[in-house]
Amino acid sequence: MTAADRVLVLGYGNPGRQDDGLGPAAAEEMARLGWPRVSVQDNYQLVIEDAADIAEHDVVWFVDAARSGAEPYEIRRLRAGPDLAFTSHLLKPETLLAIVEQYYGRSPDAYLLAIRGYEFEFLEGLSERASGNLAAAVTAMRRRIGTSVEQKP
Amino acid sequence: MxxxxxxxxxxxxxxxxxxxxxxxxxxxxxxxxxxxxxxxxxxxxxxxGFERFIQGRMFWEVPVIIQRLCGICPVSHHLAAAKAMDVVVGVDKLTPTAEKMRRLMHYGQVLQSNALHFFHLASPDLLFGFDAPPDKRNIVSLLTAHPVIGKWAILIRKFGQEVIKATGGRKIHPTSAVPGGINKNLSVAERDPLRGQVDQIIAWCGQALEHHKAYVESHSALHRSFAAFRSNFLSLVGPDGGMDLYDGRLRAIDADGRTIFEGVKPADYREYFVEEVRPWSYMKFPHIRSLGRDDGWYRVGPLAQLNCCSGIDTPLAEAERREFFARNGGAPVHPTLAYHWARLICVLHCAEKIKQLLFDDDLQGSELLVRGERRPEGIACIEAPRGTLFHHYDVDENGQVTRANLIVSTTSNNEAFNRAVTDVARNYLSGRxxxxxxxxxxxxxxxxxxxxxxxxxxxxxxxxxxxxxxxxxxxxxxxxxxx
Structure with missing residues (x-):
């Protein structure tokens, strides 16, 4: 990652379903930093037109809640791949990357930040454990995105 | 795997x-x-659980928080709740600017949601065949094999989202529809880029329809028979019986097109519908009260929107509607796969309505809000992309919601899912x-x-x-x- 890289942070999930809102909460934290060259978006889910925004960036961070897996978070490098699952309104980051590659001819570096959540009922607000995981995850993402983009405008 | x-x-x-x-x-x-x-x-x-999610909330915040219920159609919930809360604040008629802003947002939503469904979800099935392996039957393969359809998928969606952003303040979670009106108008700076794109969007919608009609022509037996069954249909229609996706009265027809009821105000829905509970599903089974449980179930959504209306007030979509019925015998159209064709006609209609509204100066008006005398109950309907959506709220004297009842379109189609899956199982289950x-x-x-x-x-x-x-x-x- 270089100082000239344009970075996109895409946090997704439903804040009305407790820890499913970890992705948007992480996006909010990142937006608050106001870093130049770092664009931040949040949404309920990934959508096909995100491909247009991803194509305009060199690095993309997908931030999602995880129902299982490592605590407090896991960072995974992502590669473009076809969607072999039951097709629905759900769009996987790998599929979006494949669309970007296919349609825009671009292959940005991509990472998944999967933040471990625990409660997913119809309530607003993160669980206490998830809030702790969020803080650790955002710190890690800030570090990984790097000091190169951290200088204030 | x-x-x-x-x-x-x-x-x-x-x-x-x-x-x-x-x-x-x-x-x-x-x-x-x-x-x-x-x-x-x-x-x-x-x-x-989602109706309980609303209880205790202040009525004025419901149009925003209700969107938490659905990642597919938050705008539909936003607008249905705002319409119900118009009633609560004693408003029966919005200012022209407020109503047209909401309509523009709604057409943007229906356009983008139906486009996503057709291009992203349905097209891989239709173009590669239902039996194609999963590594082929997906959006990425579609982009490779049919790049023009991929372009429509991305850019029609994007345009719809831009309409939502311009009218709702954000492309997701719009906040502009408030009880009694709207909190912003459409600025010229927001309007003009959309004006510049809309003709292209209409053209692409028309091309997509032609493409789909060619598919239907070449797969007519499958189109007619796959998961096919007859049913009643329900939709909102305008005062003249024409298609109106934002507002109107309820009309229900039987499988032969005879009117079951029409001119029904959404506020009277409880007189006309029963929301039956069955032990094996959390989802209710609504049916038409006068016909009873066995005969009163109905379908909603694009096919119902077409079957129930007497016409469409935009020329291209109306011509397509006439062709749709002419090529299907003139009577109500029933095949499950006809939903896709109907969906594309609705997409075209929305694109045309968006253009009409973008050239309407009322959208730059400054009268945004109306106030009336508070009422304890608000009921409203809207035609969401998947069909008729009911929102019903009771609000106490402090302004808190004490009860909410929602009938989402997926609930109305509950029985239809079962019929469709039963038909498929009977035809495609082989042994055990x-x-x-x-x-x-x-x-x-x-x-x-x-x-x-x-x-x-x-x-x-x-x-x-x-x-x-x-x-x-x-x-x-x-x-x-x-x-």
């Missing part, structure tokens, strides 16, 4: 997809003693094996209705598809997992 765990004596097949916005849904196919399909059910097991072909056809049948199975949740680590075979006594004998 598929994992098959064999046991013995298959009798029941369960399909359990789990995705972010659609939550848990599973399909059970019940065999009789002779091994033939007795019936099939789509179980909605996550569809609970859960074949890829059966799964694919079940998927296609459910997907035609574009269900929003729970307005729910999903996160990394969930499995999208589980299939279980169960014996006659209900015990599972095989499970197939699609990850």
């Amino acid at each position: 598929d994992r098959i765990e064999a046991r013995e004596r298959p009798r029941k097949i369960v399909i359990d997809p789990v995705t972010r916005v659609e939550g848990h849904g599973k399909v059970t196919i019940r065999l009789d003693e002779q091994g033939a399909v007795e019936y099939a059910r789509l179980h909605i097991i996550e569809f609970r 094996e859960i074949t890829e072909g059966l799964l694919n056809h079940v998927e296609v049948a459910i997907r035609a209705y574009d269900p929003c199975l729970s307005c729910a949740t999903h996160a990394v680590g969930q499995m999208p598809l589980i299939v279980t075979l169960e014996a006659a006594d209900g015990s599972p004998i095989a499970t197939r997992v699609k990850e």
Whole structure:
């Protein structure tokens, strides 16, 4: 990652379903930093037109809640791949990357930040454990995105 | 990857997809003693709790927070709640600017949501065939094989989202519709870029329709027969009986097109509908009261919107509507796959309406809000992309919601899912094996209705598809997992 890289942070999930809102909460934290060259978006889910925004960036961070897996978070490098699952309104980051590659001819570096959540009922607000995981995850993402983009405008 | 765990004596097949916005849904196919399909059910097991989510909220915040229910159609919930809360604040008629802003937002939503459904979800099935392997039957392959359709998928969607952003303040979670009106107008700076794109969008919508009609022509037997059954239909229509996706009165027709009722105010819905509860599903089974449980179920959504209306007030969509009925015998159209054709006509209509509104100076008006005398109850309907959406709220003297009742379009189509899946099971279940072909056809049948199975949740680590075979006594004998 270089100082000239344009970075996109895409946090997704439903804040009305407790820890499913970890992705948007992480996006909010990142937006608050106001870093130049770092664009931040949040949404309920990934959508096909995100491909247009991803194509305009060199690095993309997908931030999602995880129902299982490592605590407090896991960072995974992502590669473009076809969607072999039951097709629905759900769009996987790998599929979006494949669309970007296919349609825009671009292959940005991509990472998944999967933040471990625990409660997913119809309530607003993160669980206490998830809030702790969020803080650790955002710190890690800030570090990984790097000091190169951290200088204030 | 598929994992098959064999046991013995298959009798029941369960399909359990789990995705972010659609939550848990599973399909059970019940065999009789002779091994033939007795019936099939789509179980909605996550569809609970969201009405309680609203209780205790202040009425004015509901149009914003209600969007938490659904990742597919938050704008529809936003607008339906705002319409219901108009009633609560004693407003029966909005200012022209407010009503047209909301309409523009709604057409943007229906355009983008239906476009997503058709291009992203349905097109891979239709263009590659229902039996095509999953590594081919997906959006990425579609982009490779049919790049022009991929372009429509991305850019029509993007345009719809830009309309929502311009009218709602944000492309997701709009906040502009408030009880009694709207909190912003459309600035010239917001309007002009949309004006510059809209003709191209209309052209692409028309081309997509032509493309689909050619598909129907070349697959006419499949189109007619796949998961096909007759039903009643329900939709809002305008005062003249024409298509109106934002507001109007309820009209229901029977399978032959005879009127069951019409001119029904949404506020009177309880007199005309029963919301039946069945023990095996969290989702209610609404039916038309006068016809009873067995005969009163109905379908909603694009096919119902076309079947129920007497015409469309935009020229291109109206010409397509006439052709749609002419090529289908003139009577109400019933095949499940006709939902896709109808959906594209609605997409074209929305694009035309967006253009009309973008050239209407009322959108730059400054009279945004009306106030009246507070009422304790608000009921409203809107035609969401998947069909008629009911919002009903009771509000106490402090302004807090004490009760909420929502009938979402997926609920209204509940019985239709079961009929569609039953038809597929009878035609594609072979012996006691859960074949890829059966799964694919079940998927296609459910997907035609574009269900929003729970307005729910999903996160990394969930499995999208589980299939279980169960014996006659209900015990599972095989499970197939699609990850």
